[in-house]
Amino acid sequence: MIIRAEQLAVFQQVARINLENALVAEFQAAAPTLSAALGEPPLRLAVQLALAAAAEFGLQARTTLRLVVELRWLLGSAVLTDPQYQWLADSLRTDAPEPTRAASVYEQALAYHATVIGAGAELQRTARQHFMVWLRQPFTLTGHDFGPAMMRVLTEIDPLKAGLSGEPALQAVVRSGYALARERSVPTLRGYSVLISLMFLCGHGCIDDPLWLWIGATLNDASSDIGQRMERLEALTLAWLEQATATPAEGIAAVGFTPLVLD
Numbered sequence: 062m063i064i065r066a067e068q069l070a071v072f073q074q075v076a077r078i079n080l081e082n083a084l085v086a087e088f089q090a091a092a093p094t095l096s097a098a099l100g101e102p103p104l105r106l107a108v109q110l111a112l113a114a115a116a117e118f119g120l121q122a123r124t125t126l127r128l129v130v131e132l133r134w135l136l137g138s139a140v141l142t143d144p145q146y147q148w149l150a151d152s153l154r155t156d157a158p159e160p161t162r163a164a165s166v167y168e169q170a171l172a173y174h175a176t177v178i179g180a181g182a183e184l185q186r187t188a189r190q191h192f193m194v195w196l197r198q199p200f201t202l203t204g205h206d207f208g209p210a211m212m213r214v215l216t217e218i219d220p221l222k223a224g225l226s227g228e229p230a231l232q233a234v235v236r237s238g239y240a241l242a243r244e245r246s247v248p249t250l251r252g253y254s255v256l257i258s259l260m261f262l263c264g265h266g267c268i269d270d271p272l273w274l275w276i277g278a279t280l281n282d283a284s285s286d287i288g289q290r291m292e293r294l295e296a297l298t299l300a301w302l303e304q305a306t307a308t309p310a311e312g313i314a315a316v317g318f319t320p321l322v323l324d
Contacts, residue, residue: 137264
């Protein structure tokens with residue numbers, strides 16, 4: 062039997078949709094509360110974005126694609142370009158065969174989870190508690206040493222993640238957050254710090270992340286000025302932190318990665 066190109070394209074499209082459906086269903090099962098709050102469209106978009114990013118690295122195996130999607134769920138939007146996770150991009154950019162690259166990423170992902178997230182996501186919960194405490198304190202950062210001071214804040218919020226990421230990665234997060242805040246005319250240094258901290262904890266692409274809809278929706282709300290938006294973003298951030306630290310963790314943070322099975 063001869064399979065024409067158009068038939069092959071249909072088969073590939075069906076296979077991709079089936080994979081998307083399976084991955085969305087896995088996330089819904091692992092994170093039922095978040096899934097119910099978000100609805101399916103953002104979850105599916107998150108999967109599609111992760112698969113598109115994986116394709117740029119030539120990844121094709123189902124188990125590898127699942128791993129990339131799970132990393133994206135755990136570590137945030139644009140994880141493959143996030144300076145906090147340079148190890149991920151470095152492992153995928155090599156000329157090694159896909160199974161070798163996948164095994165390297167998987168081992169490092171397990172180590173990251175154990176070191177920064179912790180069993181039952183307890184270490185992650187502690188970092189979020191630190192951030193909540195810091196947000197409730199009087200703001201003391203000043204303009205003349207904001208960069209170094211903000212790096213110290215990030216280190217205080219999550220010393221385990223900061224230590225693993227390294228100083229250059231923290232500098233990159235602070236610089237990109239500062240540039241984004243300035244571009245959007247954020248009026249206060251406190252607003253700058255909130256935005257940078259969210260990028261540190263939720264991924265440097267959190268503003269456009271469908272799994273963090275409330276961040277982008279608040280910042281892009283044209284019905285209010287940027288000062289009001291930043292005040293609302295801080296209030297929503299505190300509400301999120303209160304809920305996240307008071308309820309059991311779910312998702313990849315809590316259940317861990319799907320075991321990697323390579324052919």
